[in-house]
Amino acid sequence: xxxxxxxxxxxxxxxxxxxxxxxxxxxxxxxxxxxxxxxxxxxxxxxxxxxxxxxxxxxxxxxxxxxxxxxxxxxxxxxxxxxxxxxxxxxxxxxxxxxxxxxxxxxxxxxxxxxxxxxxxxxxxxxxxxxxxxxxxxxxxxxxxxxxxxxxxxxxxxxxxxxxxxxxxxxxxxxxxxxxxxxxxxxxxxxxxxxxxxxxxxxxxxxxxxxxxxxxxxxxxxxxxxxxxxxxxxxxxxxxxxxxxxxxxxxxxxxxxxxxxxxxxxxxxxxxxxxxxxxxxxxxxxxxxxxxxxxxxxxxxxxxxxxxxxxxxxxxxxxxxxxxxxxxxxxxxxxxxxxxxxxxxxxxxxxxxxxxxxxxxxxxxxxxxxxxxxxxxxxxxxxxxxxxxxxxxxxxxxxxxxxxxxxxxxxxxxxxxxxxxxxxxxxxxxxxxxxxxxxxxxxxxxxxxxxx
Numbered sequence: 001x002x003x004x005x006x007x008x009x010x011x012x013x014x015x016x017x018x019x020x021x022x023x024x025x026x027x028x029x030x031x032x033x034x035x036x037x038x039x040x041x042x043x044x045x046x047x048x049x050x051x052x053x054x055x056x057x058x059x060x061x062x063x064x065x066x067x068x069x070x071x072x073x074x075x076x077x078x079x080x081x082x083x084x085x086x087x088x089x090x091x092x093x094x095x096x097x098x099x100x101x102x103x104x105x106x107x108x109x110x111x112x113x114x115x116x117x118x119x120x121x122x123x124x125x126x127x128x129x130x131x132x133x134x135x136x137x138x139x140x141x142x143x144x145x146x147x148x149x150x151x152x153x154x155x156x157x158x159x160x161x162x163x164x165x166x167x168x169x170x171x172x173x174x175x176x177x178x179x180x181x182x183x184x185x186x187x188x189x190x191x192x193x194x195x196x197x198x199x200x201x202x203x204x205x206x207x208x209x210x211x212x213x214x215x216x217x218x219x220x221x222x223x224x225x226x227x228x229x230x231x232x233x234x235x236x237x238x239x240x241x242x243x244x245x246x247x248x249x250x251x252x253x254x255x256x257x258x259x260x261x262x263x264x265x266x267x268x269x270x271x272x273x274x275x276x277x278x279x280x281x282x283x284x285x286x287x288x289x290x291x292x293x294x295x296x297x298x299x300x301x302x303x304x305x306x307x308x309x310x311x312x313x314x315x316x317x318x319x320x321x322x323x324x325x326x327x328x329x330x331x332x333x334x335x336x337x338x339x340x341x342x343x344x345x346x347x348x349x350x351x352x353x354x355x356x357x358x359x360x361x362x363x364x365x366x367x368x369x370x371x372x373x374x375x376x377x378x379x380x381x382x383x384x385x386x387x388x389x390x391x392x393x394x395x396x397x398x399x400x401x402x403x404x405x406x407x408x409x410x411x412x413x414x415x416x417x418x419x420x421x422x423x424x425x426x427x428x429x430x431x432x433x434x435x436x437x438x439x440x441x442x443x444x445x446x447x448x449x450x451x452x
Contacts, residue, residue, distance in 0.1 A: 011430035015423050018054060018083075022419070025050030025079045034072035041067070044408045051415045053079035055422035056307055058172025058277030058389020059380075061404040061411060065175045076173060077162055083422070084169030084200070084307040085133060129204045133168065140164035140196045147188045167196035170308040172277020172389035177399040184280035185261045190268055197276040198236075201302035202228060223338045224314065228303045231313040232274075235297060239270030242293045252285035273297035275308030277389020284392040291379055291392070298386035299355070301421075309387030309421040311355050318348040347426060354425040359385050362417050370410045376402055384417035 008016065028034060029046040041049075041062065048061045053076045062068060068076065145160030152159060159175060166173045174180055183189040199207060206225045221229070243266040247254040254262040265280050272278045273294045286294070301310010317335065322345045325333035332339045363381040367374065376392045380402045383390050391401035398404075403414045420428055 009430065011427045015428060015431040018419065018423055021054045021079065021082060022047070022051050025054055025075065028075045029072060034069060034075055036067055036069050036072070039067050041072075044411050048403070048411050048415055049076065050079060051418050052389070053171065053173065054083035055309070055387050055418040056080055056083050056169045056171040056275075057309075057384060057387040057418045057421070058166075059384060059391060059401040059403055059414065059418070060173070060389075061400055061406075063177055063399055064173055065177055073162065073175070077165055080169050080171045080173065081165055084165075084171070085129065128208050132204060132207055136196060136199055137161075137164045137168050140168060140192050143192050144189065147186075147192075163193065164196060167193045167276065167278070168200040168307065170197055170200050170275045170277070170302060170306070170387070172272070174278060179279050179399075181280055181282070184257075184265055184268075187264070190264050190280070193278060194268055194271040197271050197274070197278075198232070200307040201274055201276070202232060203303040203306040205305045206303065223336055224304075226336050227314050227317045231317045232303065235274065235300060235313070236267075236270055239273060239293060239297050240267045243269055243290055246287055246290040246293065247281075250285070250287060250290075253281045253290075269294070270297065273388065273390060274300070275302045275310055275386055275388050277383070279390060283390050284394075288375060291375060294390065295379055295382045298382050298388045298390065299359070301386045301388075309385070311351050311425075315348045315351050318345060319352055322348070350429075351425050354429065355385065358420055358425065359417070362413055366406075366410055366413050369413065370406050372402070380414065381417055384414045385421040387418060387421045 026043070026047040026049075029041055029049055030043060032040075034046075035041045045061050048059075051057070052059050064073065064076065141157075141160040141164035143160075144163055145156045148156035148159050162173075162175055165171075172179075176182060180189065180193065206228050209222060209225050240263075244254070244262065247266065248262065249255050254265055257265065268278070268280050274297055283291075283294075299310060300316050301312055302308025303313045318333070318340060321333040321335050321340060325331075332342075333345060334340065359381055362385075363378045366372070366381060367377050370377065379390075379392050382388075383401075384403075389401070391403070393400065393402050394405050403411055406414070423431075
């Protein structure tokens with residue numbers, strides 16, 4: 001076992017750990033105790049649900065409150081927590097607490113999992129990740145439990161904990177069949193849930209830097225933090241305004257609501273489209289233009305080192321900066337007074353291209369297998385890749401995601417897409433590539449190729 005672990009590269013070990021968690025989760029959810037009374041959970045549905053939980057997606061082929069027992073819900077919550085924090089983060093903290101030395105291989109894998117640039121202070125940073133997660137989740141759970149206590153009594157504690165963990169980890173699982181539609185106009189629920197989604201989606205590196213700079217009274221953020229915060233604010237504001245304008249007169253979504261509730265619902269959907277998957281309006285009732293906006297937000301997703309998926313905010317900002325530099329004729333793209341290296345730009349374009357190709361190829365195969373409409377299928381696959389969990393669904397048949405009405409082949413394709421989205425296209429490509437063999441140091445003559 002140790003020899004096998006040493007032969008695996010960090011990306012391979014990371015991908016294997018995610019796959020292992022999914023298989024363990026699927027096995028647990030297949031047990032009779034995980035199903036509600038009178039219900040059974042098939043192997044494929046158990047695998048799909050485990051993948052959705054570990055990859056913090058939120059697409060559901062089972063009605064969480066109706067098809068799962070309390071034990072099943074606890075299993076899902078545990079998978080969300082471990083999937084959000086990451087297996088390597090948790091195992092490193094346990095090993096450190098037991099006094100065991102962390103090997104170089106484990107540090108490299110943890111570096112890959114947390115998406116940080118160097119190994120210095122990595123174990124200490126993992127502890128910071130754990131403390132921040134615990135802090136935000138407990139605070140969110142306390143506020144939500146207090147809000148729901150009058151209506152649900154002691155059960156509000158479980159409701160608060162479940163939804164706080166699901167929100168901070170950008171999972172989107174809810175304990176109501178209509179998700180959070182019934183709380184559409186509740187300011188407390190909306191602000192707590194969106195606040196947890198945003199903080200979880202910014203990334204632990206950004207959160208720790210913000211807290212550290214505030215403590216030391218410094219004002220200069222790193223380029224990474226500046227890009228993440230600026231891009232996130234632009235996407236949140238732009239998404240809210242776009243959904244308000246496009247859905248303002250739609251009687252099936254925002255049209256029949258008071259003005260304040262319209263703004264709150266548009267804000268909520270703009271936030272949750274960034275990999276969270278909760279919804280307070282009927283996604284299937286949105287216009288095609290609004291669905292396109294939501295798909296764009298889902299494709300971008302959250303930020304590096306966060307609990308969310310997608311190509312990430314920094315990838316978007318870097319590709320835009322590189323394109324703008326090309327148009328202007330600049331030799332190198334620059335942002336906030338810092339130039340971007342050719343390797344960074346190449347990685348950003350690689351991630352974007354691989355994600356675009358994987359998403360569209362998978363959508364094409366699902367179209368052939370399931371014979372659904374183009375918009376519904378593309379939306380479902382994009383939601384899976386972005387680990388979002390939003391779905392057009394099938395309102396005439398029940399509260400499940402559209403994938404809940406797929407056959408086994410269609411469900412397995414969505415499972416694969418969620419795995420790619422959570423692991424990351426670049427990490428998965430490195431995991432599949434054979435990078436251990438030495439490459440000959442050959443530089444070929446320059447070739448001329450016409451482009452455009």
